[in-house]
Amino acid sequence: MELFQQITQFVISGLATGAIYALIGLSFAIIFNSTGIINFAQGEFVMLGGVMTIFSLNVLHLPLIAAIAVAVAATTVVGVVFERLAIRPLKNATPLALIIITIGASILIRGVVMLVWGKDTQALPAFSGNDPISVVGATLLPQHLWIFGVTVLVIVGCRLFFHHTISGKAMRACSFNRRAANLVGISVGRMVLFSFVISAAVGSLAGVIIAPLTMTAYDVGVMLGLKGFCAAIMGGMGSGLGTVLGGLILGTLESLGAGLISSGYKDAIAFFILLLILFIRPQGLFKKGETERV
Amino acid sequence: MRKMFSAIGITMMLLCSASAALAAAPIKIGALFSVTGPASFLGEPEKNTLELLVKETNARGGINGSKIELVVYDTGGDVTKAVQLANKLIKNDKVVAIVGPSTTGETMAVIPIVEKEQIPLVSCAAGIKITDPVKKWVFKTPANDHVAAEKILIQAEKQKQKNIAILTVTDSFGSSGREQLKLMAAKRGFKIVADEVYAPKDTDMTPQLTKIKAAKPDAIICWGTNPGPAIITRNMQQLGLKVQLYQSHGVASKKFIELATPEAAQGVMLPAGKLAVFDLLKKGDPQAKLLKDYNDSYKKAFGVEASTFGGYAYDGFQLVAAAIKKGATTPAKIRDMIEKNGRMIGVSGIFKMTPTDHNGLDLSAFEMVRIEKGDWAIVR
Known part of the structure; x- marks a missing residue:
C-alpha cells in the first residue's frame, strides 16, 4: 500500500513537471513548424516571462493579472525584435546558421537580464495559495492545477489555430514547402514573424505560471529549454499532442527514475531515453514517417 | 646640445618621480575573484568588500604610511583563467600577497603556483582540502564544511x-x-x-x-x-x-x-x-561591533546587506593588513606574520592561525x- 502511495506521488509530481516541459516543448514546435529552425533562445523567453512578471509586480506595482499581461507582451516584443534583427536579414541562410544565431541570441538575452535585474533568484507568489490538495494519497499544489489548466488551454488553442484558421493553415503550409506556399500567395516572411510572436507568448506564459513553483533567475532558461526541447523531439517536433505527451512522459520518467532507482541518475535516465528514441524512432514517438513525394 | 639637455632633464624628472614613489612605496595586494560566471554570487560581494576596505584604509592614510594598491582580476569561475591570472599577479604586478580565489576548484589549481613562487595566498573558498594538509603559503578564511x-x-x-x-x-x-x-x-x-x-x-x-x-x-x-x-x-x-x-x-x-x-x-x-x-548576538559578543560596522558600511556603499561571502574577503584582507601593520613587507615576512598573528576578530569568526592550522576557526564560527x-x- 505504501509503495502504491509512493508511486502515485511520483506519477503526479512527474506529470506536473512534465506539463511544464510540454508547454515549453510546444513553443519550440511552433517555430519549427513554420520555419524549420530550432530556436535555442526559447528557454530565454520562458525566463523573461518569469523575470518580467516579478519586475512588473515588485517595481511597477501592477496587480498580478496586469503584470502577467505586461510580461507576456514585453517578451513577445523581444521575440519580434529578435526575428526582425537576427533572423529576417539572413535571406538564404542554412538552418544550421540560423540555429547558431539563436544560441547567440540566448546568450545575449541572458547577459542583458543578468546586468539589468541581477543574479538573485526571485519567487513569484502562488496564484491561489499554497494549501496542498490531496489526490488519491498524493499531494499537489493549486499552482500545479494552473499549470495543467494553461497547458490544456494552449493545446486546444494551438489545435484550433493551426487547423481551423487561414493564418494557421498558411503557417503549416510554410513548414511543408516554403516555395510552394510562396507561390500560392502566402507571405512566408510574415508567417515566420507570426510564429515568433506565438512562440514567445507561449514560452513566456509558461515562464509566468511556473515561476511561483520553480522560482526564476537569469539562468533558469537553459535547463528548462533543454527539457522542453527533449519533449518536442519525443513528440516528433511537429505534432502538438505528441509534444505534450512527450513532455508528460519525460517528466514522469524523471520522477519515477529519481524515486525508484536513484536520484543521482535522474537526468541520465531521462536523457538516455531521449537517445534511445532518437536511435529507434528518429521521427518521434507519435509521428508517422514522412514520405517524400517526387 | 639641446637634445642632451632635454635628455638630462627627462632623466632628472624620472629620478625625482622614482624617489617620490620610494618615499611612500605603495604595497601591492592582488585578488582573484569569480566576479562573473556561475560563482558570481561569491565573487561579486568579495570584490566589493575588498575594494571598499582598501578605499577606507587608504583614506585613513594607508598602513604605516604606505598606501595599499589593489589589483583585482575576474576569473569567471574558470580554473585555467585563475592559473593564468595568478601568474600575472605574481610576475607582472609583483603583488606581495593574494586574496582569493572564490571557489575550491580554482584555489586548488592556484596552490602549486603560489607554493613555487612563495607568495602568501588567503583563499576565500571553503573546501577542506585547501588547508588540510597544511601548505606553507596557503591560508583560508571560510570555516570548513x-x-x-x-x-x-x-x-x-x-x-x-x-x-x-x-x-x-x-x-x-x-x-x-x-x-x-x-x-x-x-x-x-x-x-x-x-x-x-x-x-x-x-x-x-x-x-x-x-x-x-x-x-x-x-x-x-x-x-x-x-x-x-x-x-x-x-x-x-x-x-x-x-x-x-x-x-x-x-x-x-x-x-x-x-x-x-x-x-x-x-x-x-x-x-x-x-x-x-x-x-541577535549576546551582549558583549566580541564580533558584534565589527559585524555591525561591516554591514553598515557595505550597505552604505552598495545598497544591499553584506553577505557572508563578502566576509571571507574582509577577513582575508584583515589577515594580510594585520601582518603588514606589524612591519612585514615582503611575501615571506607576511606569511610568517599571518601564522604568528594570534587571535584576530573577523567576520567569519575569531581566527587563531597556527603552523598546524591555516584556517584558525572552530565551532564558535x-x-x-x-x-x-x-x-x-x-x-x-
Missing part, C-alpha cells in the same frame, strides 16, 4: 534524533557536504536511513522527499545553495512531511526565507555565520539558528 556539519549533528544529538536522511546538491558544495555529513554521522553514531541528491537546476524534489518519507527519518539534513533548498522546504510543506529539517550554512540569508516562504520555513534550523544574526515567523532566532 565539517564545522557546519558537526554543528548540525550536535543539535540533532541534543534533540535525540538518531535516524537521519540527507539530501544534497550535486555540485562541489553539496558533494563536500555529503562526504563530511556521512563521515561525522558515522563517528557520532547516527544512522543514515536515506541518502538522496538533486541537481542544482532541479525544479521539483518531491520524488526524493517521498522516498525519504518512506525511510521514516527523525530529521532531514539538506545541503545546498539557493534556490534548491528553498524548493525542498516548500516541497516538504506540500507533502505534509513534518520532520525536523536542517539546512546548511549555504542558505544563511534572508533570501532563503523569502524564497521558501515564511510558513514553509517555520522551524527550519541551520548553522549561520554570525553576520546573518549580528543584531557558527550560531545554530531557527526560523521563527520569517526571522532568525538563535537556538540556545
Whole structure:
C-alpha cells in the first residue's frame, strides 16, 4: 500500500513537471513548424516571462493579472525584435546558421537580464495559495492545477489555430514547402514573424505560471529549454499532442527514475531515453514517417 | 646640445618621480575573484568588500604610511583563467600577497603556483582540502564544511534524533557536504536511513522527499545553495512531511526565507555565520561591533546587506593588513606574520592561525539558528 502511495506521488509530481516541459516543448514546435529552425533562445523567453512578471509586480506595482499581461507582451516584443534583427536579414541562410544565431541570441538575452535585474533568484507568489490538495494519497499544489489548466488551454488553442484558421493553415503550409506556399500567395516572411510572436507568448506564459513553483533567475532558461526541447523531439517536433505527451512522459520518467532507482541518475535516465528514441524512432514517438513525394 | 639637455632633464624628472614613489612605496595586494560566471554570487560581494576596505584604509592614510594598491582580476569561475591570472599577479604586478580565489576548484589549481613562487595566498573558498594538509603559503578564511556539519549533528544529538536522511546538491558544495555529513554521522553514531541528491537546476524534489518519507527519518539534513533548498522546504510543506529539517550554512540569508516562504520555513534550523544574526548576538559578543560596522558600511556603499561571502574577503584582507601593520613587507615576512598573528576578530569568526592550522576557526564560527515567523532566532 505504501509503495502504491509512493508511486502515485511520483506519477503526479512527474506529470506536473512534465506539463511544464510540454508547454515549453510546444513553443519550440511552433517555430519549427513554420520555419524549420530550432530556436535555442526559447528557454530565454520562458525566463523573461518569469523575470518580467516579478519586475512588473515588485517595481511597477501592477496587480498580478496586469503584470502577467505586461510580461507576456514585453517578451513577445523581444521575440519580434529578435526575428526582425537576427533572423529576417539572413535571406538564404542554412538552418544550421540560423540555429547558431539563436544560441547567440540566448546568450545575449541572458547577459542583458543578468546586468539589468541581477543574479538573485526571485519567487513569484502562488496564484491561489499554497494549501496542498490531496489526490488519491498524493499531494499537489493549486499552482500545479494552473499549470495543467494553461497547458490544456494552449493545446486546444494551438489545435484550433493551426487547423481551423487561414493564418494557421498558411503557417503549416510554410513548414511543408516554403516555395510552394510562396507561390500560392502566402507571405512566408510574415508567417515566420507570426510564429515568433506565438512562440514567445507561449514560452513566456509558461515562464509566468511556473515561476511561483520553480522560482526564476537569469539562468533558469537553459535547463528548462533543454527539457522542453527533449519533449518536442519525443513528440516528433511537429505534432502538438505528441509534444505534450512527450513532455508528460519525460517528466514522469524523471520522477519515477529519481524515486525508484536513484536520484543521482535522474537526468541520465531521462536523457538516455531521449537517445534511445532518437536511435529507434528518429521521427518521434507519435509521428508517422514522412514520405517524400517526387 | 639641446637634445642632451632635454635628455638630462627627462632623466632628472624620472629620478625625482622614482624617489617620490620610494618615499611612500605603495604595497601591492592582488585578488582573484569569480566576479562573473556561475560563482558570481561569491565573487561579486568579495570584490566589493575588498575594494571598499582598501578605499577606507587608504583614506585613513594607508598602513604605516604606505598606501595599499589593489589589483583585482575576474576569473569567471574558470580554473585555467585563475592559473593564468595568478601568474600575472605574481610576475607582472609583483603583488606581495593574494586574496582569493572564490571557489575550491580554482584555489586548488592556484596552490602549486603560489607554493613555487612563495607568495602568501588567503583563499576565500571553503573546501577542506585547501588547508588540510597544511601548505606553507596557503591560508583560508571560510570555516570548513565539517564545522557546519558537526554543528548540525550536535543539535540533532541534543534533540535525540538518531535516524537521519540527507539530501544534497550535486555540485562541489553539496558533494563536500555529503562526504563530511556521512563521515561525522558515522563517528557520532547516527544512522543514515536515506541518502538522496538533486541537481542544482532541479525544479521539483518531491520524488526524493517521498522516498525519504518512506525511510521514516527523525530529521532531514539538506545541503545546498539557493534556490534548491528553498524548493525542498516548500516541497516538504506540500507533502505534509513534518520532520525536523536542517539546512546548511549555504542558505544563511534572508533570501532563503523569502524564497521558501515564511510558513514553509517555520522551524527550519541551520548553522549561520554570525553576520546573518549580528543584531541577535549576546551582549558583549566580541564580533558584534565589527559585524555591525561591516554591514553598515557595505550597505552604505552598495545598497544591499553584506553577505557572508563578502566576509571571507574582509577577513582575508584583515589577515594580510594585520601582518603588514606589524612591519612585514615582503611575501615571506607576511606569511610568517599571518601564522604568528594570534587571535584576530573577523567576520567569519575569531581566527587563531597556527603552523598546524591555516584556517584558525572552530565551532564558535557558527550560531545554530531557527526560523521563527520569517526571522532568525538563535537556538540556545
